[in-house]
Amino acid sequence: MLLTLFCLFIAVVVLQLVYYIIVFGNFSFAKPQTINPKRVPISVIVCAKNEEENVKNFIPLLAHQNYPDYEIVLIDDASRDDTLEIFEAFEKEYSNIKLVKVENNEAFWGNKKFALTLGIKAAKNEYLLFTDADCYPKTTDWIQTMSAQFTKEKTIVLGYGAYEKIKNSFLNKMIRFETLLTATQYFAWAKIGKPYMGVGRNMAYKREEFFxxxxxxxxxxxxxxxxxxxxxxxxxxxxxTICFHADSFTYSKPKTTFKEWFTQKRRHVATAQHYKSFDRMQLGLFYMTQLLFLVLPIILLSYQFQWIIVLSILGFRYLFAWISLGFAAGKLQEKDTIYWFPFIELLLVFTQLFVFISNTFSKPVHWK
Structure with a gap:
């Protein structure tokens, strides 16, 4: 029995190394991106629902981008606060802002996709750049850097949506590490030729892809x-294609309590259940190998089975995972999260397990 578990442990470590070195390595060890600016007309689309404080602070940052030809499409999704009034004031102040007002529709009540569809149809440009109402670009070159990735063939661009750093907050490090790991995965699979997701905080595509x-x-x-x-x-x-140049990053405020973040995670995991079969399989396999990598050594070491070998294998896997994620963290400016990698990984794996269990018995709440 112990020998069988040990062989399973070896297989799990091999699969983990395949992910971290071969798959994730496509992004982690990629060369830095260079930017050759293009001047395609861009429509920046922002959908907001009850975001008065965020839009008041962040829309001016979008309005002062270093880009010659762009419009901002602001979508108010039937807000109950002063979001619409703030949008109307911005529309008067900036000539390149267009406002789309969405009223509650019985068939699509509370559905952000309906609001976004109206915004996409209202946009005057073919190239669309998306961010959320609670996000802001790191630099005034955000539009320029993201749009530079468009080519005749590449009509979808996946960017990085980061979270602000909060000093002396371990939860913040967990959130940012999880965001780093997720980005490493979807960037790496996109480079392999199997893109499976992007984040609405920072992504772009040509309108023809939507239709x-x-x-x-x-x-x-x-x-x-x-x-x-x-x-x-x-x-x-x-x-x-992907864009991971530092000038392309967007930032948003992270959750500040575990309960809020856990609720957010439940929504993300519930959505992933609708991915294509291969994508669900590869994500599920990665998570299962993570879980087994943590559980199997505990069983083996509790019986003192080949403990020197087991510990050596543990260290070997941690070393290569650390190296792979360390290079990715350097690209995405999240290096401080890597120092806590083993402990954060442990907490994330069991948090994910709890998310699966919670979603099995109740459905998470979605758009506001």
């Missing part, structure tokens, strides 16, 4: 997934 897959119609009843489910359906190895 090619009939927009969100195939998953309109699923309230989440305006970003990752769309990319899962529309992205291919030939039409998708």
């Amino acid at each position: 090619r897959v009939r927009g969100f119609i195939d998953h309109m009843k699923i309230r989440s997934g305006d970003d990752d489910l769309f990319i899962n359906q529309a992205a291919t190895g030939s039409n998708t």
